[in-house]
Amino acid sequence: MRxxxxxxxxxxxxxxxxxxxxxxxxxxxxxxxxxxxxxxxRVTRALRAARDDFRAGVAEREAExxxxxxxxVDLDELRATAPRRRAELRDSFGGRPPRDDLARDLAARGWxxxxxxxxxxxxxxxxx
Numbered sequence: 001m002r003x004x005x006x007x008x009x010x011x012x013x014x015x016x017x018x019x020x021x022x023x024x025x026x027x028x029x030x031x032x033x034x035x036x037x038x039x040x041x042r043v044t045r046a047l048r049a050a051r052d053d054f055r056a057g058v059a060e061r062e063a064e065x066x067x068x069x070x071x072x073v074d075l076d077e078l079r080a081t082a083p084r085r086r087a088e089l090r091d092s093f094g095g096r097p098p099r100d101d102l103a104r105d106l107a108a109r110g111w112x113x114x115x116x117x118x119x120x121x122x123x124x125x126x127x128x
Contacts, residue, residue, distance in 0.1 A: 025034075
């Protein structure tokens, strides 16, 4: 019973504060400000709805593209068997990684001693 009393007191105080707040707003706010706030709220709701529609469209398109890319392949199964498949590929190359053709290709083009970075870039953006 004691809790119910305090809940009632809280509800009554909330009603009084809200009504008094509305009276203060009506007394001191310029005419038409309520309409401006209402318009801003409508614009906010419209933007939020547009954002939600956009996100839903992006998610749907992403799902379509993923389906077109991988088809009916189970990605979880591929991820689970990836280490075994990597080992099979390494074994097919005789237990060694595939040879690096970059150095041979650079030498064939006469670029063997040339830098492999853009001198105008910083060290954090190499292009090779």
